[in-house]
Amino acid sequence: MTHGSGVRRTIGVEGISRVEGEGSLRVEVRDGTVTDVALDIFEPPRYFEALLVGRHFTEAPDITARICGICPVAYQMSACAAMEDACGVAVDRRVQSLRRLLYCGEWIQSHALHIYLLHAPDFLGCADAVELAERDRGAVERGLDIKRTGNLVMSTVGGRAVHPVNVKVGGFYRAPDRDAVAALREPLARARDDALATVTWVSGFDFPDVVGDYRFVALRDPGRYPIEVGRPASSEGLDLSPAEFADLAVEEHVEHSTALHARLAGRDPYLTGPLARFALNAGVLPPVAFEAAAAAGLGQGCSNPFQSILVRSVELVFACDEALALVEAYEPPDPPATEVMPRPGVGTGVTEAPRGLLLHQYEIDADGTIVKARIMPPTSQNQLTIEADLRRVVERGLDLDDADLQWRCEQTVRNHDPCISCAAHFLDVSVVTT
Amino acid sequence: MTAPTETTTRPRPSLAVWKFASCDGCQLTLLDCEDDLLALTETVDIAHFTEMSRSTTAGPYDVSLVEGSITTPADAERIVEIRARSVVVVTIGACATAGGIQGLRNFAASGAYASTVYAHPEYIDALDTSAPISAHIDVDYELHGCPIDQGQLLEVLTATLAGRTPVIPGHPVCHECKSRGTVCLVVAESRACLGPVTRAGCGALCPAVGRGCFGCFGPADTTNTGSLASHLVDAGTAPVDVSRLFATFNASAPAFAKEAAAQGGPVSVSRTGPDGHEGGR
DSSP, X not given: OOSOTTOEEEEEESSOOSSBSOEEEEEEEETTEEXXXXXXXXXXXXXXXXXXXXXXXXXXXXXXXXXXXSSHHHHHHHHHHHHHHHHTOOOOHHHHHHXXXXXXXXXXXXXXXXXXXXXXXXXXXXXXXXHHHHHOHHHHHHHHHHXXXXXXXXXXXXXXXXXXXSEETTEESSOOOHHHHHXXXXXHHHHHHHHHHHHHHHXXXXXXXXXXXXXXXXXXXTTBOOXXXXXXXXXXXXXXXXXXXXXXXXXXXXXXXXXXXEEETTSOOOBOSHHHHHHHHGGGSOHHHHHHHHHTTOOSOOOOGGGHHHHHHHHHHHHHHHHHHHHHTOOOOSSSBOOOOOOSEEEEEEEEETTEEEEEEEEEOTTSBEEEEEEEOHHHHHHHXXXXXXXXXXXXXXXXXXXXXXXXXXXXXHTTOOBHHHHTTSOOOOOOOO | OOOHHHHTTSOOOEEEEEEOBSOSHHHHHHHTOTTTHHHHHHHSEEEEETTTBSOOOOOOEEEEEEESBBOSHHHHHHHHHHHHTEEEEEEESXXXXXXXXXXXXXXXXXXXXXXXXXXXGGGOOOOSOOBOGGGTSOOSEEEOOSSOOHHHHHHHHHHHHHTSOOOOOOSBTHHHHHHHTOOOHHHHHOOOOOGXXXXXXXXXXXXXXXXXXXXXXXXXXXXXXXXXXHHHHHTTOOHHHHHHHHSSTTTTSHHHHHHHHHTTOSSXXXXXXXXXOBOOO
């Protein structure tokens, strides 16, 4: 240990950059031991669970999309799944495929954004993608090309890249015509090649040697990598229905950190997102993505949080490949939506947002009015694990000077692509006094 | 595109991007300018943009783009400081220009929302209202939409940097349906549509997929919401559903707030939320 007794260090970052939303972090070190870690959220609460009460069940997809501009499709899909569950409706197979295609578009744009604009600059010592472009313009342009293709999928299927307008409970307002969908083939094929180049590029980064002791939670969907449907599963062997998972996941509201922290009842924190999905589902990746993962040195799982960018790149290959397959097999659903009649009851929906599992649960009454709403975004589920990562990273990085250690801490938070805007409808300022 | 060598002799204008209560979608619209993003960063100096860069400068800024609404005492102070350090302030999106979807709290009993979401509402330091930026400071230009339109954003930035007035329409969405040849949903199918009173700019996306406009760009410059609302009710839409259409992403924009109230509000009066709190109003 390079610091002697009585030495006290405080690493503080006000305004963590290159994340979605606004948060800060504080780490206290005394005598070479980490004494306090806090990921604070100063994003103001927006009270979505309250403002949904009294609204019609058909409004939930559009209203909850506004929780997050980066992953609106995730909110729309979890809301639709929950409402269809409440009403006892199963949608048409072609609707399900079109939803999966739309969701692939969101994975592509969100993962490309995170890999190229938000996370890669850390590994290459750049403040941002602008500085990265000065050194390697080709790389940034490749990332922007991939991202553009993701947005193109979203606007073709959803009508708009941010807050798509074509999604409704039961399906879509209008099925895109065959020509419009077929036109996605060429850009998606190019994006898949670019995604493979991304895996190669990222696998050359220098990864800090840190291994997390994670409890992974992700969906499982027999024979397929999970996106818009599946059963919550854990690395300890849990296999639950969405409703059972909702009962088991408990959120706590504690003083000084008004973040609601999610735990699986009576147990330690858990992690959702790319690392969890990959650990629980690598075996069902399509060959092109599985081989890219193997070539990059990823086995059947990965517990180095800094390599999440590598797993995210593999998922980018998967999402492009999957979208291509869905485009090839596209049959316009007719009608574009199943009619959904309300009935009193509770419904639960879980889907895989780019940054992790997103749960919606609603109680509605006989005329379809929302009586109660519960939304559990990935970032509130991951927050305790991110804090544990920070503790681990600081303990191993005490020989770094303050500026480097601070940057390493920021990078540690960005490993999990936190969406603070998502989490913040629960959260308020949490102040840690030193 | 300006070559980097030219910019060293002529300082580039500085651009700052700020976030208040919002979803990040309008800032993302800037990052979504994939074709123009690198050109933009060579034309302007990105002086503060937390979502994009870990480097920041203290200002002053030639242009500040502001996303989100004011919902906490701390944010009410922060926006005043940003105004003081900015030559031009442009607000972007429904949250910044009208209070956003979180503005629905403005119609609820004080404290009701916090106690619905939080076990310990006493920990929460938030205002009872969600206010547009213009309620707190002078704003030079407002760009509407939930989210904003990328073409309009580039037009406002270009015009502001060139010192001219942005060319942004104030007419309703109906013009855009006519120009793209979309059959009118209100006339032909008696569907509920806010196109006649909603500001153009999206390109009439919703009617193009067979869905009535839900007003995400907020009120047009001149509106007759009462006439539209009574027509929609006469054509078979329940008043509560007309009210809900007006009371979403621009619920606190005066023209929409007035009409939502005139139709009885977006939530049945008898409705109460969990723990006995009033629901959405």
